[in-house]
Amino acid sequence: MVHTPSPSKRSQNSVSPSFQSGKNENAVPTNLITYKGRRIPARIDPDASILRVVEIMAKSFGAPEHHITLALRDENDNLVTQTNIGAKVSSKETLKLVAAPVTEALAVVASLHAANDKPGEAGDPIVLPNNAEVLPPKLALFNLQKYIKEDDFAVEFMLKGGVKLLVDMLEKEGTGALTGNSLAYALQGIRGVMDYDNGWGDLSDAFIDRVIVVLASSSAPNVVRPATVIVRKLMVASPKAHSSGKGKSKAREGDSVNQYGFDRVFTRIVDVGHMVPDDHGGSPAEAVFRPIVKRLEGTRDLELVAQSLALINAALRSAQQEGSKRYSDLITVIEALGTRKYVARLIPSSQNNPVETRIFDFQTRYANVLRYHSLRPVKPQNNPTHERYLDDVWQTGRLDSEDGGGHRASPRPSMQDYQSSGQRTWDGWRRMGLSIDYVEASDPLNETELFRSIGELGLECLHYYAVHEDNFHSVVLEQLARPADRRCPIGKASAECVKVLYDHYKISQSAQRGASHFQPFMLNFPRLHSLVLKFFLRMWQDSESRLDDFERLSYLVRSQVRQTLADEHSKTWLDLEHDFLGADYRNIREGQMEMIDKEDGLLERPAVAALRAKVGHEAYEVMAEQRVICMQQGGWFNTAHVLKSGIDVTTRANPTRPHRFVRLSPNRRQLGWSEYTVRPKEKPAFEQLREKIDLANISEVRVQTGCAVGSRSPDTVSKNSFSIMASPELSLLDLDAIHAAQFAEWVDGLRVLKQEVPMSTQESANYMHILTELALKVRLLDITGDGIEIPQKVTFGTAPKSTDFWFAS
Numbered sequence: 001m002v003h004t005p006s007p008s009k010r011s012q013n014s015v016s017p018s019f020q021s022g023k024n025e026n027a028v029p030t031n032l033i034t035y036k037g038r039r040i041p042a043r044i045d046p047d048a049s050i051l052r053v054v055e056i057m058a059k060s061f062g063a064p065e066h067h068i069t070l071a072l073r074d075e076n077d078n079l080v081t082q083t084n085i086g087a088k089v090s091s092k093e094t095l096k097l098v099a100a101p102v103t104e105a106l107a108v109v110a111s112l113h114a115a116n117d118k119p120g121e122a123g124d125p126i127v128l129p130n131n132a133e134v135l136p137p138k139l140a141l142f143n144l145q146k147y148i149k150e151d152d153f154a155v156e157f158m159l160k161g162g163v164k165l166l167v168d169m170l171e172k173e174g175t176g177a178l179t180g181n182s183l184a185y186a187l188q189g190i191r192g193v194m195d196y197d198n199g200w201g202d203l204s205d206a207f208i209d210r211v212i213v214v215l216a217s218s219s220a221p222n223v224v225r226p227a228t229v230i231v232r233k234l235m236v237a238s239p240k241a242h243s244s245g246k247g248k249s250k251a252r253e254g255d256s257v258n259q260y261g262f263d264r265v266f267t268r269i270v271d272v273g274h275m276v277p278d279d280h281g282g283s284p285a286e287a288v289f290r291p292i293v294k295r296l297e298g299t300r301d302l303e304l305v306a307q308s309l310a311l312i313n314a315a316l317r318s319a320q321q322e323g324s325k326r327y328s329d330l331i332t333v334i335e336a337l338g339t340r341k342y343v344a345r346l347i348p349s350s351q352n353n354p355v356e357t358r359i360f361d362f363q364t365r366y367a368n369v370l371r372y373h374s375l376r377p378v379k380p381q382n383n384p385t386h387e388r389y390l391d392d393v394w395q396t397g398r399l400d401s402e403d404g405g406g407h408r409a410s411p412r413p414s415m416q417d418y419q420s421s422g423q424r425t426w427d428g429w430r431r432m433g434l435s436i437d438y439v440e441a442s443d444p445l446n447e448t449e450l451f452r453s454i455g456e457l458g459l460e461c462l463h464y465y466a467v468h469e470d471n472f473h474s475v476v477l478e479q480l481a482r483p484a485d486r487r488c489p490i491g492k493a494s495a496e497c498v499k500v501l502y503d504h505y506k507i508s509q510s511a512q513r514g515a516s517h518f519q520p521f522m523l524n525f526p527r528l529h530s531l532v533l534k535f536f537l538r539m540w541q542d543s544e545s546r547l548d549d550f551e552r553l554s555y556l557v558r559s560q561v562r563q564t565l566a567d568e569h570s571k572t573w574l575d576l577e578h579d580f581l582g583a584d585y586r587n588i589r590e591g592q593m594e595m596i597d598k599e600d601g602l603l604e605r606p607a608v609a610a611l612r613a614k615v616g617h618e619a620y621e622v623m624a625e626q627r628v629i630c631m632q633q634g635g636w637f638n639t640a641h642v643l644k645s646g647i648d649v650t651t652r653a654n655p656t657r658p659h660r661f662v663r664l665s666p667n668r669r670q671l672g673w674s675e676y677t678v679r680p681k682e683k684p685a686f687e688q689l690r691e692k693i694d695l696a697n698i699s700e701v702r703v704q705t706g707c708a709v710g711s712r713s714p715d716t717v718s719k720n721s722f723s724i725m726a727s728p729e730l731s732l733l734d735l736d737a738i739h740a741a742q743f744a745e746w747v748d749g750l751r752v753l754k755q756e757v758p759m760s761t762q763e764s765a766n767y768m769h770i771l772t773e774l775a776l777k778v779r780l781l782d783i784t785g786d787g788i789e790i791p792q793k794v795t796f797g798t799a800p801k802s803t804d805f806w807f808a809s
Contacts, residue, residue, distance in 0.1 A: 030089050033072075035061045035097040046086035053085070057097050071100040079150055101153035104143055107133070109157060111140035112165035137169075141178075141185035148192030163199040166190060167207045183214070187226035194233045200259070208234065208265065209272045216276040216288045221304055224295070228304070232311040234260045235318045262318035266326055285333045293334075296342040302354055305346070309358040312339060316365040320372070331369055340366065340523045347518045347569070360515040363522065367510035370525060373457035374502065377448050386456065389463040390424065390447060396466045397476045399428035432476050433489025450491070454498045462494045464526035465533055475537070485547050488540040490533075492550070497532040500558050501525065504565060518569040521576065528576075532561060535580040542585040560588055612776050619771035620757075623764060627749035634663030634683050635746065638708035638736040639675065640721050647705060647723065649731045651691075658709045660735060662746075663689060668753060670694055671724075673733060693724065693732050700725045701750045703743075703760075708736040722747055 029041035040060055044053055050072070058067035072080035072095045080088055080095060088095065099107070115137040135143065144166070147153040157163070169178055170186055178186050190211075193199045208231075215227040238261025266285070273284020280290065295308040312334065319327040343362050350356050380387040394400070426441050434450045451458045466472045479487045505522050506513065521528045536557050539545075545553050564579040637660045639653045657675035663686050664671060672689030705723040707716060720737040737743035740763055748759035759765065 030092055032094045033057055033060075033097060034094065035063065044085070044089050046089040048085075050080060050082045050085055054097070061097060063097065065099075069100050069103045070097055072096070073098050077146065101147055101150045102156045104147055105153045105156035105162070106160065107135055108140045108144050109160040109162045109165065111135040111137060112162060112169065115140070116165055116168055138182050138185070141182050141189065145185040145188035145192065148189050149195070154192065154196060158193065158196070158199045163190075163193055164202045166193075167202050167204065170210055171204070171206045173210075180220075181222070184220065184222040184226065187211070187214070187223065187230065191226040191229050191233075194230065200237070203234070203260075205268060208268045212265075212269055212272050212288060213275050216273075216291050221301055225304055225307060228292070228307045228311050231265065232307070232314045234265050235262055235311070235314045237261060238263075238318065238322055262315060262322050262330075263324050263326065266315070266319070266324075266330065282336065283333065285329065286336060289333050290337055293337045293339050293342060296339075296346060306354040306358050309343065309346075309355065309362060313358065313361045313365050316369070320368055327372070331372070344520050344523045347520050359518065363515040363519050364510060364513075366523060366525075367505060367507050367515075370457060370502070370505075371507050371510055373460065374455045374498075374507070376456045378451040378456050378459050380447055383456075386459060389459050393432075393463055393466045394424050394428065396472045397432055398473050399424075399431050399476070429491065431480060432491050433479075433487070433493065434491030435489075451495070454495050454502075457502075458495050458498050461498050461526050461529040462491065465494060465530040468527075468530060469534075486545070487547070488537055488545070489547075489550075490537070493536045493540075494529070494533050496550075496554050497529055497536055497557065500554070500561050501529060501532060503558075504561050521565065521568050521571075521573075531576060531580050532557065535560065538581070539585060539588070556588065608776075608780070611779060612772065615775040615779065616768070616772045619768055619775060620759075622771060623748075623759065623768055624752040627745050627752055627759075627764075628664065628668065630745040631662075631664035631749045631753075632666065632668075634661060634686075635742055636661055636679060636738065637742075638738070640706040640708055640718070640723075640734040640736040641714070642706040642723065642731060642734050643715070643717050644702075644705045646729060647702075647725075647731050648729055649734060650726075651733070653709050653734065655709050660733075661689065662733070662735065664749075664753075668695075671733075691733075695753055697726055698724055698732065698750065698754065699727055701747055702731075703747060705731075706734055706736065719743075724750070 028043060030043050031041075033040045033042050035057070038061060040057075042057070042060070051067075054070055054072060055067040057072070058065070058070055063070065074080065074088060074093050074095055078084075079101065111134050114134050144157070144162075148157070166186060166189055170183075170190070172178070177183075190203075211227050211230050214223060215231055218224055218227070237259075269288045270284050273287045276284075276287040276291075278287035278290065280286070282290065289312075292308050292311060296305055298305060315330055316334070318324075319330050324330075343359060346355055346359060350359055378386050378390075380390050424445060424447070426435070426439055426443065426445060429435060429447075429450060436449050439446075439449070469475060476490065479490060501522075502508070505519065536553065539553055539556060543549070543553065543556075560580070560583070564576065568576075639658050639660050641653050642649050654675060657677050659676040659679055660673055661676065661679075661684055662671060662673040663684070665686050671693040672686045673691050673693070674684065674689045701722055702725050703722045704717050704719060706721045707714060707718045708721075711718070718736050720740060720743040722735060722737070722743070723731040724733045724735075726732045735746075737746065744759075744761040744763040748761055748764045751757075751759060759768065
């Protein structure tokens with residue numbers, strides 16, 4: 001099991017070569033064991049019990065402690081357990097005999113008692129093992145963060161009330177407050193405790209306040225990292241967020257771990273935000289989140305960047321999952337701090353590092369935010385932001401009169417230039433394409449109805465376009481100057497562009513699916529919408545569209561969006577502007593054909609499958625006629641030797657006449673052919689050919705049967721050779737085509753004349769595929785380009801019971 005030197009041969013600082021093993025005193029040592037400056041070589045059985053190994057080593061060293069209070073660690077202070085002892089022995093690592101995790105935990109708890117001046121509190125008095133000492137507070141905290149990940153240490157620490165003592169130390173302020181490395185060690189200890197279900201009950205509101213203040217005000221990375229993780233874990237620790245799980249993270253109703261969550265933590269953030277230094281004059285929540293967001297700029301410390309972004313993600317996720325009423329407040333804070341801008345800047349340098357998955361998660365969180373905005377109705381009477389957005393759009397477009405107030409807009413006017421004297425009306429919104437068919441001009445204005453299909457997301461995107469477009473008023477006037485049926489409804493087009501992007505990013509499914517690649521343009525959704533809307537208006541003008549063409553043009557925009565954003569992670573905004581603002585209408589229209597293949601399930605629908613079969617038959621008819629026409633024009637071949645066994649030839653190859661000319665008769669019933677020594681200048685007419693073969697006598701066409709007369713490889717079968725067979729054993733004519741195209745024309749042409757389907761050569765199959773796909777796409781382009789929906793399944797109603805009916809006009 002374990003062999004160690006006999007006491008008589010052992011000195012305090014030497015490694016003895018002899019061993020007392022009972023049977024083998026010359027056993028080779030596997031490991032060097034140290035204890036308080038002394039060393040002993042030992043041979044350890046890798047299958048031995050770790051408790052027995054520790055017991056023997058304690059006796060070998062004559063340790064005064066009981067062996068149950070000791071343990072083995074490697075030079076990196078990793079605990080030797082039953083699981084890893086085999087690896088430690090095989091790698092011959094130096095091990096040290098030290099205090100066991102339980103002993104270390106008792107020493108730490110006793111030290112925290114002494115530091116808090118509460119030796120008699122937190123349950124029974126702490127009884128330390130022999131020779132165990134109370135440690136200085138800083139060293140105790142160092143050992144705490146060092147060993148808290150070990151189960152034995154953590155369990156004993158929590159059972160002896162260590163968490164309550166640690167929380168009390170962290171809650172102290174003023175002269176007794178922890179600072180520097182001591183504060184970092186204490187926070188690391190709390191971070192380790194939170195990996196377990198127990199111990200959370202001692203985390204009071206005062207403790208949470210202290211951690212939040214430290215998180216927002218400290219600049220030391222070793223302090224900020226654990227504080228960030230603690231707040232993140234508190235954010236997600238709610239009954240709704242932890243209703244299921246496994247292992248350490250599993251929590252049940254009634255457990256202390258369930259008593260936190262977003263609402264409680266965000267309330268603490270708002271309450272203590274005034275304690276955080278902030279020169280920007282924002283809300284208390286902004287004061288706390290501002291330094292967290294700013295840390296996204298520090299790309300040198302990727303771990304801190306990843307943890308900061310993980311905290312933001314956790315807040316957004318927990319607020320949504322809990323259905324918190326303060327979810328909108330959090331979104332306002334995140335948007336006010338420009339978080340999306342910082343995340344977008346991280347993307348180019350975040351591939352294959354810890355930040356990458358956090359960015360993917362943030363993209364999912366932002367998609368959920370967009371979905372939340374799309375479901376919230378526009379209520380200007382209750383929401384000051386909605387009222388301001390609507391008023392900005394109204395003033396910027398000067399919608400109170402058709403002539404825009406009688407004065408021209410400056411290239412980049414200020415908001416003061418947009419002041420109008422009139423109230424918002426239905427007629428004014430209709431001038432920019434926001435209207436409801438069933439509403440009369442005299443009806444009370446209800447602007448909620450204008451954005452019912454896209455909610456406040458549609459209003460936000462329209463507002464962004466209106467205030468960022470160089471001359472939004474001129475865009476409105478340009479449409480008003482056109483005939484009524486040729487005006488592009490700007491408001492309707494804006495809503496349609498929102499829906500196109502909404503569908504492209506599958507935002508409605510954001511709660512069920514996560515992002516798997518970078519989507520930098522989605523992170524600036526309003527700007528992307530503005531670009532797509534400009535593209536829509538330009539296509540409307542270039543195509544000279546009418547109101548009836550709106551759906552067709554919407555499909556065109558949808559196709560361009562899908563094609564342009566297919567690989568957005570590899571593009572810049574300049575690339576995007578070129579694709580949307582620099583592309584020609586005709587080229588975009590042609591590009592729709594390529595997008596048809598990518599339509600989800602379109603080509604698999606029964607109606608399209610039937611259309612494919614129809615155009616495939618038409619393509620076959622075209623190819624068949626082409627093959628027969630080629631045969632009627634005639635062709636020159638090489639005279640061929642038959643190399644395949646089992647074939648008798650009617651006419652043997654004559655080396656002095658290496659050329660054969662073959663032509664199909666005008667009535668398509670006979671083949672005429674002759675042999676020539678030299679090709680004549682003109683192709684022989686059918687009547688000039690001496691030999692005739694009735695097609696009725698041809699049984700099959702067998703390919704790759706021989707080689708050309710005079711070939712450099714007379715024993716190698718040519719790929720372009722074929723024989724016209726009268727029976728399985730008798731050949732009527734043996735030919736070697738000049739090239740593969742001629743081979744396909746004649747072999748498949750003969751199959752067509754024999755009414756054998758399908759054509760057999762690969763070249764004909766490729767042509768058939770090209771013709772079929774091209775015809776199919778042209779037909780589909782005529783349908784989908786006009787916005788006609790192709791049904792998944794066509795159903796037929798019941799027949800009328802009588803003839804007493806008429807068709808509506």
